[in-house]
Amino acid sequence: MSRIPPLSAMATAMAAAFVLSACNKPAEAPVESTSAEPAAAQPDHTFDPAITAGDFAAHVQMLSSDAFAGRAPGSIGEEKTVAYLVDQFKRLGLQPGNGDSYLQTVPMVETTADPSTVLTVTVDGKPRELAYGTQMMVGTRSGKPQVQIDGSELVFVGYGVNAPELGWNDYAGIDVKGKTVVMFVNDPGFHTQDAGLFEGNRMTYYGRWTYKYEEAARQGAAAALIIHDTEGASYGWDVVENSWSGPQFDLPAADDPEPRLPAQGWITGDTARTLLGDLGHDLDDLYKAANTPGFKPIALDATLSLDLESTTTEKSSQNVLARLPGSERPDEAVIYMGHWDHLGDHGHEGEAAAGDDSIYNGAIDNATGIAGILEIAEAFVAQEPAPERSVLFLAVTLEESGLLGSKYYVAHPSVPLDKTVAVINLDAMPVIGPTRDMTVVGLGNSELEDVLKQVADGQGRVLHAEATPESGFYFRSDHFNFAKAGVPALYAKGGEELVDGGVDAGQAAHLDYRDNRYHKPADEFDPAWNMDGVVEDLQALYGVGEVLAGGEQWPNWYEGNAFRAARDGMMAPEPAAE
Template sequence: MSKKNYTFILMIIFIIAACNSGKKGIENALASITVDDLKNHIATLASDEFMGRAPATIGEEKTINYMAEEFKKIGLKSANGDSYFQEVPLVKITAQSPMALDISGGQQNLNLAFSDDFIGGTPQIKDEIQIDESEIIFVGYGINAPEKNWNDYEGLDVKGKTVLMLVNDPGYATEDINLFDGKSMTIYGRWTYKFDEAARQGASAAIIIHETGAAAYPWAVVQNSWSGSQLYLEGNDLSKSDLQLQSWITTESAQKLFGSAGMDYNELIASAAKPGFKPIKMNLNASVNFKNKVEYTKSNNVAAIWPGNKQSDEYIIYTAHWDHFGVNPDFEGDSILNGAVDNATGTASLLSIAEAFTKLPEVQNRSILFLAVTCEEQGLLGSKFYAENPLYSLNKTAGIINIDALNILGRTKDMTIVGMGNSKLDNYAVAVLEKNQRYATPDPKPEQGSYFRSDHFSFAKVGVPSLYLSKGIDDVEHGKEWGLEESKKWLMANYHKPSDNYEPEIWKFNGMIEDVKVYFEVGYNLSITNEFPEWNAASPFKSLRDKMMKK
């Protein structure tokens, strides 16, 4: 047996022993987590009265006040002095006129209609955006990754130009384990990275080609996410750059664009995934013109604390995003995006877990911060703001436990650790699951890039070990294939759509309640130890934590 495996087994035995020794003491706490309480909180948060919980709206006001009142009722203290709120300064930018993306210079001129063919906006704090015949260059995946020996911008000056790129990364396209991380998406596959890199390169416009498999969601999700007002953190880097347009086009529109340039779409996207790819000037130009309404506004993270005892100056943070997309009048009939699964369920679980901590016979050693963050759907803005402006020192924060979209399909034998293998926080989840005759599984769909799409990632980026524990797929009654297929069906039909409603007559709560109790136990076990779990040696975040902890 290797020394590494021996150490891991000893750690698991220690954690399980801690679980068993504390079992009697936490029975009342676990019993306080009930289906009825979860149902009541979800029903409220996902109700039409809360108007889809959009940041900087009346829906936000109702949501954050409800959360603060419930935390106070449970007995938690305000975490920001005498306030339960951490104000997040934002810029709200709304395109005021219908826009179209015009493509000229090819075999035929293309007029791409907003929403159906193309969608986007600007990060610029300007009343009007005007791009006239900007040269289009196909930059493959739009990646500059020196450590991967990959630079799609090598030798290229894109200042004043439009860069056209594919979503995801070359590893996904080829499934070659020697390219990036094979089929598993890296940060370079995320749309947020691609727009940021285009801005760093000095481009005037960036266009991402949507493809459902590579993006992990259908075009309708892009439409819903990019319709209406867009929010940015005040003082963000994009607004200081030359990037005037960040946008998406459909696969069909991309095929027409390549066809107009006299180029073979399939051939070129295949070449983009090969080492040595060189950017291609398409001899096409892009033009777009639209006016903006710019508003300075604010949103709020909700922060409540249950103080610890012997190590009250050390913290564990539970995170869940409270926000969703509000009301979208473009939808006929039901236009409220209630976000019941995503993420009224996770937000409700914060309240249930908080109450469980108050039922412990003895106060845990470390303090527990419950952080319901804003603007996750706008690019993890609320968690990013907290990570850069923490209420409590990050070098005193032992770890993050993130909750995003609970299980509504029924009991599972497993739970998924998204990003499994990144940190020793995994061991705490493994131990609790094993105690409950369950097991941990890695992300079954790593190509979807889920690790980079939820709020724990904002903390990982600054070095704080973070656990993204999510619903399992190995359904107790129907097995893994059924679990995966049903999850896929739900996502394609309901993700970021008005149909993500609270449906207690359809949802199964027996799996949800078991998962919430696991979240509680993981945090509890971390709260009674002296350990600061570390990133594993291969993690890109380890050096940040070492520097933070002065190792």
């Protein structure tokens, strides 16, 4: 810990002003009961008011323990997680963040596809059955227990992008109503490394699989299949299989303005290459064609049939919110947020098959982010003087299901969006040791980066963009829903240049996590982690909020940013009455 310089005089002020026992006083507002006992979720740990590695580790170890069963929404893992978070917010003396409640109920539909589902592609009158899991993954967001598609014509639509402002339309000249569209992941230009298309190697929202399904639904397709490749998706097929198997969650259609397909899914690259080859198309040639301006969709001489049976249940999950009221301007708030959910237990009734580990503990993703929020909350509680603006701590659900908890909050905010100063997102914090840099995902977006730079300068660290902008991480975490609505959002964490080992060691550590632990049962707490760096990251993110909550500035998106118009519109003064 000696290598972590103090951010300011904060720690001294904390020690002088804060009495730990005060944090143990119960909040005045009652807390909704759950079947999980909050007391059972309390770690046997005495918390310090400062941001420390020991406190951070205690939270992560608890939240990612097998007892929390992978924190799946709608499970016993959710009950224990929510109870733990409410208990911790009460311990800190924070007020409920949603009126008189610490909880915000998020309606959801749980859908589990039958893993015996077979997808049939008919070529030259010969049916080819694609196996669930090994060759394809498919599901429905329709909420219907049965989806039948019979003889739907296949159409290859390049990257499935309709971007009129860029003069690009992969659906030009063809009607795909009732048909099945097949497409690549990522943006035009990625696979050919053409820097002149879209934003070059940096993924835009058009490259995300969520957009591609939305656009296919707008076009009236019956189904959409994305051809997987590891580089384009930024993860292997095992991540697709793990993420799409088991219960899948959605907001009810009435609470989600985005269009939906009857069926959507992925096929492996090898499967696509074989099928397309049998149809007389070389996959590599299709990559070239799809990356050529003026590309026109290609009707494939094949049909798709599917009888998809699913179990569906209407349930609800919980966002968890707590508030530290501001001393001067309590109606204005800075939000710290992260998602508490993960992939749950894929074993039968909680038991692993053949001795395999079936629990997706989600230690990095995202017990680290939630632990970070709790540590930052404790620092704000101890801060003297108290922040002038309110600080809201928001732990959202259903991130792994498409950022649904944050989408619901943005549609039903407890702090009006025009009173929300900024959002600071914590997701998958690195625990690889101190770094000389900080990664700002989507660097170049907002004036929040100017505030972070001042703090990072004080730590002797530099800011840079993510190493793999083609991965589209800016669109893969909950801050994105706030950004789309116009609220300035910052997603930053430890970088790649390790103090001990340099860039090569840092990149190797990040790749090791991506390849061996991300969305796998191996994402477990490890007491050997070097948490000195994450403590420094949390101090930096706390410092950004300390500045914003203690002042009057309203950071905005940089000029030319796509989200600035929404922010300017919500902040515009009301016209004077005549």
